[in-house]
Amino acid sequence: MRCSVVLPTYNRQESLIRTLNALTRQTLSNAEFEVVVVSDGSTDSTDLVLSEFATSKRLILKWFSQENAGPAAARNVGIEMARGDVVVFIDDDVEPVPEFLERHLAHHETDDRMVVVGPLSPDRRWIRDEPVWVAWEHEKLQTIYKMFKPGGKLAGRDPRYVHFYSGNASVRRKWLIEVGGFNPEFRRQEDVELASRLKSICGVRFVWDFEADGLHHPIRSLASWLEIPTAYGVLDAARVHSNSLDPREVDMNIKQRHGLTRFLSWMFRASPSLSEPTSKTLCSLAISLYTIGARTWSLDMLSGVYNARYALAYRRCATSQNSASPIADT
Numbered sequence: 001m002r003c004s005v006v007l008p009t010y011n012r013q014e015s016l017i018r019t020l021n022a023l024t025r026q027t028l029s030n031a032e033f034e035v036v037v038v039s040d041g042s043t044d045s046t047d048l049v050l051s052e053f054a055t056s057k058r059l060i061l062k063w064f065s066q067e068n069a070g071p072a073a074a075r076n077v078g079i080e081m082a083r084g085d086v087v088v089f090i091d092d093d094v095e096p097v098p099e100f101l102e103r104h105l106a107h108h109e110t111d112d113r114m115v116v117v118g119p120l121s122p123d124r125r126w127i128r129d130e131p132v133w134v135a136w137e138h139e140k141l142q143t144i145y146k147m148f149k150p151g152g153k154l155a156g157r158d159p160r161y162v163h164f165y166s167g168n169a170s171v172r173r174k175w176l177i178e179v180g181g182f183n184p185e186f187r188r189q190e191d192v193e194l195a196s197r198l199k200s201i202c203g204v205r206f207v208w209d210f211e212a213d214g215l216h217h218p219i220r221s222l223a224s225w226l227e228i229p230t231a232y233g234v235l236d237a238a239r240v241h242s243n244s245l246d247p248r249e250v251d252m253n254i255k256q257r258h259g260l261t262r263f264l265s266w267m268f269r270a271s272p273s274l275s276e277p278t279s280k281t282l283c284s285l286a287i288s289l290y291t292i293g294a295r296t297w298s299l300d301m302l303s304g305v306y307n308a309r310y311a312l313a314y315r316r317c318a319t320s321q322n323s324a325s326p327i328a329d330t
Contacts, residue, residue, distance in 0.1 A: 002032045003105055004082035008074035009092040010040045013049050015217060016092045024058045028101040034060040036078045041068025072182035072190035075166065079176050087176060091167035094120065094214035103212035104170040115195070115204045117159050118168035118212035119145050126217065132290035133225040134218050136302045148208055159206045164195035168214040175202045188231045196244055226279060229306045233313025240318060250314060257307045260300065264308035275312055279305045
């Protein structure tokens with residue numbers, strides 16, 4: 001068995017079917033890989049879908065159903081069940097291209113300390129139907145990728161551990177075992193936290209493969225999108241507190257943001273009660289602007305909201321933990 005595809009899922013049966021169908025169309029022979037799916041407390045028909053897929057024998061499929069414990073815990077179960085030397089992580093909202101697995105495996109054959117990161121790309125068939133916050137997410141990812149592609153200002157450079165997204169990445173199973181897998185206490189950024197340990201403990205090297213593409217179909221409400229930067233701010237403060245993240249890196253990241261972010265960060269810090277109503281008002285305006293074709297303005301507005309919410313959450317937690325020097329007002 002050359003590799004194991006580890007796939008956690010939670011209440012996304014239709015999206016899961018699309019991912020599994022794409023895995024049946026891989027250029028890599030079905031006999032050379034297995035798919036390990038962990039249903040993380042799904043309450044829809046996910047378990048029935050998995051049972052039928054396993055019976056159909058279209059894939060070598062193993063699946064396990066557990067009580068909801070979060071994606072990190074689900075992936076750890078998948079790592080335990082995996083038999084392949086290489087573990088390829090994919091999310092249940094990603095549709096891998098046919099060459100996906102062959103591209104990942106080709107790197108591991110040349111260097112067993114390599115960690116491969118592939119892109120999460122918008123599906124051009126669906127792009128007109130994306131809500132603006134999903135379009136924003138895709139825009140930010142594509143901006144990162146362009147910097148590292150030929151012609152970009154970071155062309156030829158390897159990704160850093162912060163670019164390790166478990167929606168499309170692969171690593172030798174032995175390194176995952178060595179670092180103890182994902183930290184289940186992290187419900188978000190569990191992949192970045194894992195990557196930092198892979199780097200420091202195992203000395204792995206991260207590489208891009210932009211041909212190992214995954215079409216990304218995120219299913220996310222505006223309310224859940226607004227929760228993301230707050231969660232990331234809290235988690236980064238915790239990582240600073242545990243000395244796994246340099247507070248100067250966070251400080252620099254916040255200070256380099258554009259004018260709207262700096263203004264909103266100042267306002268939210270001066271009057272935290274304004275954070276929620278202001279965020280919702282600006283998001284409503286961004287949706288309206290996006291509807292009439294003012295894409296750049298709408299995405300910039302969402303960037304301001306996202307970054308200011310992150311900065312507020314980080315400052316609150318960093319201050320309460322005394323884990324970092326205060327970030328200068330911007």
